[in-house]
Amino acid sequence: MNDIFEEELNKETVFKDRDVLSAHYIPETLPHREEEIQKLMKTLAPSLSNKKSKNLFLYGKTGTGKTSVAKHVIDKLVQVKDKYEVKVDPVYINCRVQDTKYQVILKMVEYCYPDQEFIGYAFAHLYDRVVEYIQEEGTNFIVMLDEVDKNQSLDDLIYTLTRTNDEIDKGQLIIVGITNDVNFKEDLDPRSRSTLCEEEKVFSPYDAEELKEILNQRVEKGFKEGKIDQSAVNLAAATAAQESGDARRALMLIQKSGDVADENNAEKVTDKHVRKAREKVEEEIVYETIETLPEHQKILLYAIAQLTEEGGHYKKLDGTDDDKTLMSGEVYSRYESLCEKRGKDSKTARWCREYIDDLDMLGLVTTNISGKGVRGNTTLIKLAYPAEKVKKVIEERFSS
Numbered sequence: 001m002n003d004i005f006e007e008e009l010n011k012e013t014v015f016k017d018r019d020v021l022s023a024h025y026i027p028e029t030l031p032h033r034e035e036e037i038q039k040l041m042k043t044l045a046p047s048l049s050n051k052k053s054k055n056l057f058l059y060g061k062t063g064t065g066k067t068s069v070a071k072h073v074i075d076k077l078v079q080v081k082d083k084y085e086v087k088v089d090p091v092y093i094n095c096r097v098q099d100t101k102y103q104v105i106l107k108m109v110e111y112c113y114p115d116q117e118f119i120g121y122a123f124a125h126l127y128d129r130v131v132e133y134i135q136e137e138g139t140n141f142i143v144m145l146d147e148v149d150k151n152q153s154l155d156d157l158i159y160t161l162t163r164t165n166d167e168i169d170k171g172q173l174i175i176v177g178i179t180n181d182v183n184f185k186e187d188l189d190p191r192s193r194s195t196l197c198e199e200e201k202v203f204s205p206y207d208a209e210e211l212k213e214i215l216n217q218r219v220e221k222g223f224k225e226g227k228i229d230q231s232a233v234n235l236a237a238a239t240a241a242q243e244s245g246d247a248r249r250a251l252m253l254i255q256k257s258g259d260v261a262d263e264n265n266a267e268k269v270t271d272k273h274v275r276k277a278r279e280k281v282e283e284e285i286v287y288e289t290i291e292t293l294p295e296h297q298k299i300l301l302y303a304i305a306q307l308t309e310e311g312g313h314y315k316k317l318d319g320t321d322d323d324k325t326l327m328s329g330e331v332y333s334r335y336e337s338l339c340e341k342r343g344k345d346s347k348t349a350r351w352c353r354e355y356i357d358d359l360d361m362l363g364l365v366t367t368n369i370s371g372k373g374v375r376g377n378t379t380l381i382k383l384a385y386p387a388e389k390v391k392k393v394i395e396e397r398f399s400s
């Protein structure tokens, strides 16, 4: 009898350690982020001699290494702390997970007193305990708020946290805010802005050369020797640089390329596998984006996909049909009826227009304002991906 497990284990693969190529892996050195690491270290350095440090705001597009740099610096600080016996407490908090001010303070207090149970206490109590910890320890408490734009009570949180330094005469609280939403700073309450952005550092997208180096570093650990062509790595770097300058995407691409090569029982990864993988990565990213949409945006996108499949009612000014282009009016009525079917209150048409702008920004639809013709101004909407697939992803999410 064939042993399936053994067969699976003995299967030829190009990978030495596939996980090294995943986005969760943080390499020991981060090529091309030396300056950003320096900036973060420098800003935090005064705290190492118990001087006042400034708050810092890091921003830049997705996959430009913000989280990696933040975590790298935390590791460095922990090492320094052990070496010089300074009091530094760096805490990393992801505000997509800890998305209210309560959850953030809970995480902070749990860090301070790991053996105590805090669930159920009021915010004010938890906050007081954190202040007490900083004061008693005389520590430099560095709170890194990653994806800070995702926190629902952000202004409140920042305001509270900045008050801390007025309440203590020993130690300090330093805030490092991180976001990939480039417009976020403008949307902040001016008071929070001046607090959070005392110092700032922008992370730029990587170019092809930089991505090549980042990939090479990982390829060496992730692939068996001779199992990937350098030209394939270069192609992946160039492709990702052209599309986004996003290192996560470049890594996904190279990992997928390995999978494609394995599926085809190929000797090694070549350009051909990279091209094939590119299509798959593209799809995956789109569908991941759809999965994370808020409910009403999903319903709206579903309405757009349904109408696209049925054919819209838009006629071009010359009278010819363009049934893949939809008018905002028909999209809104379909959205309303879908809401009704699901027993949900629909949002207003104005909200809907904003949602459509969001979908446009995410690249899921493209929009145009129709010329001032017979119909006046209406927004024309076109789905950017195959309707059938978009529907399927949303249906899967809704049924679960």
Ligand SMILES: Nc1ncnc2c1ncn2[C@@H]1O[C@H](COP(=O)(O)OP(=O)(O)OP(=O)(O)O)[C@@H](O)[C@H]1O
Pocket (backbone or CB within 6 Å): 022, 023, 024, 025, 026, 027, 029, 030, 031, 032, 033, 060, 061, 062, 063, 064, 065, 066, 067, 068, 069, 179, 180, 214, 247, 248, 251
């Ligand atoms: N300079 C670099 N050297 C090596 N790997 C890198 C570098 N920059 C990013 N990466 C890798 O790219 C992936 C994404 O990086 P990271 O999570 O730090 O991006 P980010 O800027 O936080 O993105 P987002 O805004 O989406 O949170 C990670 O797997 C990380 O290891």
Ligand SMILES: [Mg+2]
Pocket (backbone or CB within 6 Å): 066, 067, 068, 146
């Ligand atoms: Mg990040």
